[in-house]
Amino acid sequence: MTRQRLTPARLGPSDVLRTGAAGLRTRPARVVLSALGIAIGIATMIAVLGISSSSREQLLRQLDRLGTNLLTVAPGQTVFGEEAKLPVEALGMVRRIGPVRTASATGTVDTTIRRTDRIPEAVTGGIAVQAATADLLTTLEGRVVKGAWLNAATETRPAVVLGAKAAERLGITRTGVQVWMGERWFTVVGVLGAMPLAPEIERSALVGFPAAEKYLGFDGHPTTVYERSAEESVEAVRAVLPRTVNPENPEEVTVSRPSDALAARAAAASAFTNLLLGLGAVALLVGGVGVANTMVISVLERRKEIGLRRSLGATRGQVRLQFLAESLLLSALGGIAGAALGGLATAGYALSRGWPPVVPPWAFAGAVGATLVIGTLAGLYPAMRAARLSPTVALATT
Amino acid sequence: MSIPQPEQLRVVELREVTKEYGAGVRALRGVDLLVERGELVAIAGPSGSGKSTLLHLIGTLDRPTTGTVRIAGHDVAGLSDRELSALRARHLGFVFQQFHLAPGVSALDNVADGLLYTGTPLRARRERAAAALERVGLGHRLGHRPNQLSGGEQQRVAVARAVAGDPPLLLADEPTGNLDSAAGAEVLGVLRDLHAAGTTIAVITHDPEIAEWCPRQVRVRDGRVVADAGAGAGRRPPGPNPKRTPEPAPDAETAGAAKGAPR
Ligand SMILES: Nc1ncnc2c1ncn2[C@@H]1O[C@H](COP(=O)(O)OP(=O)(O)OP(=O)(O)O)[C@@H](O)[C@H]1O
Ligand SMILES: [Mg+2]
Numbered sequence: 001m002t003r004q005r006l007t008p009a010r011l012g013p014s015d016v017l018r019t020g021a022a023g024l025r026t027r028p029a030r031v032v033l034s035a036l037g038i039a040i041g042i043a044t045m046i047a048v049l050g051i052s053s054s055s056r057e058q059l060l061r062q063l064d065r066l067g068t069n070l071l072t073v074a075p076g077q078t079v080f081g082e083e084a085k086l087p088v089e090a091l092g093m094v095r096r097i098g099p100v101r102t103a104s105a106t107g108t109v110d111t112t113i114r115r116t117d118r119i120p121e122a123v124t125g126g127i128a129v130q131a132a133t134a135d136l137l138t139t140l141e142g143r144v145v146k147g148a149w150l151n152a153a154t155e156t157r158p159a160v161v162l163g164a165k166a167a168e169r170l171g172i173t174r175t176g177v178q179v180w181m182g183e184r185w186f187t188v189v190g191v192l193g194a195m196p197l198a199p200e201i202e203r204s205a206l207v208g209f210p211a212a213e214k215y216l217g218f219d220g221h222p223t224t225v226y227e228r229s230a231e232e233s234v235e236a237v238r239a240v241l242p243r244t245v246n247p248e249n250p251e252e253v254t255v256s257r258p259s260d261a262l263a264a265r266a267a268a269a270s271a272f273t274n275l276l277l278g279l280g281a282v283a284l285l286v287g288g289v290g291v292a293n294t295m296v297i298s299v300l301e302r303r304k305e306i307g308l309r310r311s312l313g314a315t316r317g318q319v320r321l322q323f324l325a326e327s328l329l330l331s332a333l334g335g336i337a338g339a340a341l342g343g344l345a346t347a348g349y350a351l352s353r354g355w356p357p358v359v360p361p362w363a364f365a366g367a368v369g370a371t372l373v374i375g376t377l378a379g380l381y382p383a384m385r386a387a388r389l390s391p392t393v394a395l396a397t398t
Numbered sequence: 399m400s401i402p403q404p405e406q407l408r409v410v411e412l413r414e415v416t417k418e419y420g421a422g423v424r425a426l427r428g429v430d431l432l433v434e435r436g437e438l439v440a441i442a443g444p445s446g447s448g449k450s451t452l453l454h455l456i457g458t459l460d461r462p463t464t465g466t467v468r469i470a471g472h473d474v475a476g477l478s479d480r481e482l483s484a485l486r487a488r489h490l491g492f493v494f495q496q497f498h499l500a501p502g503v504s505a506l507d508n509v510a511d512g513l514l515y516t517g518t519p520l521r522a523r524r525e526r527a528a529a530a531l532e533r534v535g536l537g538h539r540l541g542h543r544p545n546q547l548s549g550g551e552q553q554r555v556a557v558a559r560a561v562a563g564d565p566p567l568l569l570a571d572e573p574t575g576n577l578d579s580a581a582g583a584e585v586l587g588v589l590r591d592l593h594a595a596g597t598t599i600a601v602i603t604h605d606p607e608i609a610e611w612c613p614r615q616v617r618v619r620d621g622r623v624v625a626d627a628g629a630g631a632g633r634r635p636p637g638p639n640p641k642r643t644p645e646p647a648p649d650a651e652t653a654g655a656a657k658g659a660p661r
Contacts, residue, residue: 006477006484009517019514026502308498311459312559313487313515315480391459395494 046342155208327379550581
């Protein structure tokens with residue numbers, strides 16, 4: 001017997017994993033059930049985050065497609081608190097700004113549109129009648145789904161183009177229909193498609209400026225000027241717009257960027273999302289308690305095994321590590337299953353809505369982190385108990 | 399190789415060892431015991447006499463209340479829990495009355511796991527496990543699970559696990575206690591072979607026949623050693639296997655029943 005120094009051998013990572021997995025292999029049903037809680041929690045959180053980022057991605061792509069270079073100019077209020085008006089020549093002034101590529105205008109006409117003259121005037125269906133310049137569709141990059149947009153001929157005639165919502169509310173699905181506007185019949189010559197950047201146009205019935213003046217008593221003052229410039233000069237244009245449009249009273253002009261609303265929607269997390277995330281967190285917590293419970297039972301049941309391992313030369317630390325590894329594996333199994341489930345749920349929902357399925361990588365990273373933390377916390381106490389067990393007491397258990 | 403010094407021969411050295419459990423239970427009341435390399439020692443005595451307690455102290459699974467325990471030259475009192483673990487991993491093998499095999503795990507892996515804490519890589523563990531199973535006559539049962547093995551075979555797997563790392567000292571607490579005489583004979587045969595190959599073995603038993611079979615008997619009663627042939631006596635080979643009846647006696651059944659009866 002040589003008296004050498006006694007240092008316990010280190011367990012390699014693969015041996016730690018093997019011993020951790022050994023306890024799980026013999027009780028598959030229990031493993032599935034106790035990992036389920038974690039799986040549900042992780043799946044909920046991944047799906048919630050995934051679905052909301054898919055919807056955000058959809059909005060951002062839409063923004064990308066629509067561009068963020070559209071500005072609208074509208075009258076604000078006078079210093080006396082009255083409704084201001086844009087000058088008649090506002091559109092021409094805007095067109096003269098260097099970087100402006102295209103500009104057009106609409107002007108609210110004080111009248112209503114009805115299917116027939118027998119419907120009372122008060123029933124407007126929320127549809128505004130507006131005069132529109134011929135290049136409005138170009139500026140808004142809109143699309144006609146039925147018929148045609150106003151042209152040089154139709155803008156002087158009693159012809160009307162309906163926004164998508166307006167047509168829907170009037171129940172008009174084809175062109176050539178007569179509608180009652182002001183005191184006479186107009187012919188529907190076109191129906192527009194969706195306009196995410198100008199929802200007010202979707203709810204409008206549009207006639208040419210000349211026709212509006214001729215048949216509907218329009219005063220020629222535009223109420224909204226739309227313009228697009230090069231993306232990089234948007235801010236510069238924005239700065240000069242009020243003075244250009246109304247040199248005398250620039251403060252009576254408000255300028256806005258419709259894409260900001262979309263961008264804000266993309267940035268906002270809904271309260272519902274937060275609620276679901278909270279529910280996921282609760283499920284995760286319950287799952288963690290389940291794992292801890294399973295581990296406590298496992299330690300109680302395996303006292304003999306612990307005693308045997310101690311007799312084979314396992315240190316307290318190695319026993320602790322074994323049960324920690326088991327707990328970590330258990331919650332990692334739940335985490336992996338949950339992440340897969342959450343990813344699938346996201347993909348399914350997003351594809352059904354025509355969105356690009358996106359789960360942010362940090363959500364997966366968070367899931368990994370959460371399962372590791374839960375596995376450690378759940379395993380810590382049982383592992384300490386296992387390590388504290390005296391070998392003789394453990395072996396004596398019958 | 400130099401001639402071993404006397405103290406290097408001492409595998410187990412107990413001096414005035416006492417062990418009390420809680421208040422009042424005095425399991426050991428001053429035990430002196432010396433076991434030298436290569437001995438086969440039976441520790442015998444009635445139930446409750448303190449045999450298992452003694453084995454736990456020798457196996458460094460527990461510490462004495464007073465007195466000195468030296469195993470393989472190491473004073474247990476001076477060692478931390480980690481150092482004791484290393485001592486067990488390298489110098490000691492245990493066989494228990496209940497086999498303590500992992501259910502659902504092959505005999506090979508049960509034995510290989512016995513080397514887990516010795517720092518042996520997995521591949522070498524399996525190779526040595528196969529060799530150890532060969533040694534106990536189970537070379538053809540490597541892939542069998544405990545529930546596919548007889549009791550005697552299971553205990554031989556447990557013996558293989560205990561000796562796979564070639565520990566200088568093998569401790570067996572009632573290794574045949576759960577076995578019938580034929581299976582018990584198998585296990586004793588394995589112990590005899592290990593002893594012949596040089597392993598130091600201490601067997602706890604309350605079966606007088608097994609005790610007689612061992613070349614040296616240490617008799618324990620009420621926490622004291624009451625008879626001991628003395629250190630070195632256990633180096634002789636054991637007697638004929640007590641569990642194997644040489645020829646079937648006319649009343650073999652009653653004889654077998656008598657042997658199997660608990661004492
Ligand atoms: N952990 C313990 N706590 C309290 N008392 C104990 C403990 N372990 C053993 N004892 C007591 O110590 C004495 C000796 O016990 P031990 O287990 O060493 O006997 P044994 O000789 O192995 O008996 P058996 O042949 O029945 O196994 C007994 O009186 C027993 O009740
Ligand atoms: Mg006992």
